[in-house]
Amino acid sequence: MHVPDGFINAPVSLATGAVAASAVAVCLRGARRELDERAAPLAGLVAAFIFAVQMLNFPVAAGTSGHLLGGALAAILVGPYTGVLCISVVLLMQGVLFADGGLTALGVNITDMAVVTTVVAYALFRLLAKALPRRRSSVTAAAFVAALVSVPAAAGAFTLIYALGGTTDVPIGKVATAMVGVHVLIGVGEAVITALTVGAVVAVRPDLVYGARGLAKPLEIRRADGTVVPVEVSKAAPRPVRKIAGVGLVLALALAGFVSYYASTSPDGLEKVAHDKGIDTRTEQHAAKDSPLADYQVKDVGDARLSGGLAGVIGVGATLAVGTGVFVVVRRRRNRAESAAPVSETV
Amino acid sequence: MGAGHAHKLYRHARSPVHELPPHCKLAAVFCFVLVVVATPREAVWAFGLYALLLAAVAGAARVPYGFLLRRLLIEVPFVAFALLMPFVVPGEKVGVLGLSLSEPGLWGAWNILAKGTLGVAASVLLAATTELRALLLGLERLRMPPLLVQIASFMIRYGDVVTDEMRRMRIARESRGFTARGVRHWGVLAKSAGALFIRSYERGERVHLAMVSRGYTGVMPVIDDVTATRAQWTHAAALPLAALAVCLTGWTLT
């Protein structure tokens, strides 16, 4: 799924580049917080691991084989921030060293393969881990679902970017159907292997699985008469994790909505939209209303390509603004919570 | 510089291109590809000129054309995608060799093939003329966050170590008569992957100890600093500037 140059037009490439850069910036701070000065060697080794594991071929049947993408695996094993960084670095190196994935498409590649897979997988994983009973098998099951959804989610993200800045007017419905269809299949393989790998690590070193940290048995105190008193541990659930989970869920929902919307629309209807160069969009009611991309061609601008590009930039800009807004709000709330924390502790 | 740092794409030679500072080359290649991507696809001749520009750079860098062409194979999956376009994209049909193909589809396929190929060729030239270490220094110089540069450099340093461990585990599996043949064996492979992760993570912790023992406090000490003179920047800028001229001509003519 490494997108080459020329697949996505220049404005949208640059805009996704900006999105990817800000996501990576957020993760750099997050990883520093999670791993302090160990961040560089640990993330580097995990990146090397992901790089190696992508070379590990899993035979499917009769000579064909698949390999792991690793986003969900990285997120569950080392956490969302470090996971995003590891996959981003792998993609960057593949682009610069092996010409695998275009340089201008780096933003696209990082956004859908590093950010979307990791964040969606981690959000689902946390949610399921909370909902399921606290057992090791739950971790495996949650990892399975998380990985299963993360791959088509990335395909959905790609389709979304393609809708904004694709250089060819392939009907989006077809792109969505093909991309998501193929990637659901890939996702099954990814899910099985991710779940088995996470299961193997949990069995040996559960402490190394970031997503399974809540599984450790709580401390207990034994009284002389044999009664056991569990120690009250302050519920200091790491807030950033919740934030990531929230963002991931919203992202997953938005993608799901987008993809299902287009996948279910009849391709013929959309062909017409694409063909009519944006002027008839208004009359194609079902294609224009309620869609997150309703304005993907700006009204009153004659040239279809230009208007499409413009809409793309506006759309991504708006997404960025919203994203930044969310982070600013979250940051402010956290700061307030932190300044309030010592008070509550002394009470 | 010695013979170190050979990665798969690097071709050791002495040439004006090899000697350019890495950050100049990175910036030049990125701007070039951006210009190519921004060129209207109808200006077919412009892409021909871009190809000539790259051929000139390859000549100056003493990179054999055969090598360059072989490396272009990496695009194959997307070529397949591009070849499908004339069949699936709606629009006016034209007859080519007895097939009815859509005209916008053909344009789309051409667009992706031309721009994708030029992008890959430019990246291959960059990788062929720049050592790994220099690439990292160049990225750092271009203001990539230092933590990211560190992660990348650890990944490169330990990529081979981890891959070697994986290879040894495969040999150990095979010596005991196991070869993965199908889905039934995924469990075993996944266990290997899990073991590989544990080994990698624990090595990361040991590396951290070794770093701390030698005075690491979270910041990499400056050992090498790459600098570029104005003349070097000018040389590196020749490629994207020429491309920009072509691109602007393309926009005015179409």
Next chain:
Amino acid sequence: MTLSLETPSLEVSGLAFAYPDGHQALFGVDLTVRRGERVALLGPNGAGKTTLVLHLNGILGGGDGSGVGSVRVAGLPVTKPNLAEVRRRVGIVFQDPDDQLFMPTVREDVAFGPAAAGLRGAALEERVHAALERVGMADFADRPPHHLSFGQRRRVAVATVLAMEPEILVLDEPSSNLDPASRRELADILRSLDVTVLMVTHDLPYALELCERSVILSGGVIAADGPTGELLCDEDTMRAHRLELPFGFDPRSVVMGR
């Protein structure tokens, strides 16, 4: 530095330490290593050797409240404010050179320590070259570490530490995984150095060859301390601490070349 020759390179006194999980590894270690001495630290697996080594440069302990006792390096106590200087003075060579050599080239790896201490430019190059020269690896400066043989990597690992001009060189299993020739080459290098050496090893002939004095760490305390030759001949002590000589090796028959 104006330190009299009387100041020992290493002074460990009453050192006890427990890991956060409650496992206690050291139960009051006292050890003094005079300047210029080469001392072998022997002991069975799980005796606390690695734990002790990690205390010497403050990776463990260092006044964080998890242990008692003190460590002084050339008179300087190992405490938080002194850590940078302590880590410059104590050079630890870890067992796996792949862990130790984490930079992309040999040259940068050797430069890492001095550069972290603030050395730059020509002085840094000079230091790197001198250190590589001392282990006979100067011709490999621009090679990436994973292109070297295991023995060469171990020698570069020693150079990375020598470049910091340490007061004391601490080696963890220096002879492990080396072929006989590399083993001898490393011994020659270690003998040629005029620094204090503390060598953790299971390789008793190597200890006898290189170190005039040995200490046995067993059960978290120093169980024996004396000339290497005498210790290796003391069969009761040896057996009590699970130390065994290789088949056919008799320390009495070894004629020391010194």
